[in-house]
Amino acid sequence: MSPGAPVVRLRGAGRTFGATAALQDTDLTVHAGERVALLGASGAGKSTLLSLLNGSLRATSGTVEVLGQEMTGLASGRLRALQRRIGTVQQGLDLIEQVRVVHNVNAGRLGHWSTPRALSTFLWPRESSEAQRALDRVGLDWALFERTERLSGGERQRVAIARLLVQRPELVLADEPVSSLDPTRAAEILRLLHEPEEARALVVSLHQPELARRHCTRAVGLRAGRVVFDVAADQIDESLLTELYELT
Structure with a gap:
């Protein structure tokens, strides 16, 4: 999409689970090229919002x-086609632990391959040079043929980022993608999530307001399923954070 074009539009969007409202009456617009941080305590609605955007959950009210x-x-076919344009990094990472790293990275391209080609890659990895380049960028240049289960939590997190890089999505959704990383590596991963496509939009949930200030253009605060602020990232201050995390 061209820089500045709307990528996400939510109007009164909500999601309930039985009697529990995980997200309520949410309005949000994200444009191509924006880097939007979602801030809030655990259970505030960040993961639910990301799940609505990648189609793994459907809104029970409003529009997405x-x-x-x-x-x-x-329809399911059109949803799958749309999801190929969306890159998602879940908290659980969704990696297959028992296979080699190259297979997990190549999974980012499976939606673009025919079924026979996708199946054959588990016998002989295809496009391993592209997987290698993605691993080089996340600091795992040595890991192409390592078994995924042998990697540390932080290394697995970087494999998930490499998978996203080979997918080349138009919209990136990341649920706490740097929680297991040191500050230097976290900063590099946040940069990679947005680059090199200038038109790519990023929506990322973070627990560290300082990372949001340094690496995002906007910050959206969620509390009890509602948006309590939507500001330029450099405007995050103690008064906003106090409002966001104050216990009721």
Whole structure:
């Protein structure tokens, strides 16, 4: 998408689980090129919001539009096609622990391959040079043929980022992608999530306001499923954080 074009539009979006409202009456617009940090305590609604944007959850109220398509009621085939344009890094990482790293990285391209080609790559890895380049960028140049289960938590996190890099999505959704990383590596990963595509939009949940200030253009604060602020990232101050994390 061209820089500045709307990538995400939520209007009154909400999601309930039984009697529990995980997200309520949410309005949010994200444009191409923006880097939006979601801040808030655990259970504030950050993961639910990201799940609405990648189509793994459907809104129970309001509308959710992503990359120009309304998500509610989208047929399964069209949803899968849309999800190929969205890169997601979940808290659980969704890696296959028992296979070699190259297979997990190549999973970022599976949606672009035919079924026979996708199946054959588990016998002989395809495009391993692209996987190697992605691993080089996340500091795992040695790990291409390592078994994923042998890696540390932080190293697995970087494998998930490498998988996203080979996917080349238009929208990146990342749920606490740097929680296991040191500050230097965390800063590098946040840069990689947005580059090299200038038009790529990033929505990332973070627990560290300082990372949001340094690496994002906007910050959206969520509390009890509601947006309590939406400001330029450099405007995050103690009064906003006190409002966000104050116990009720």
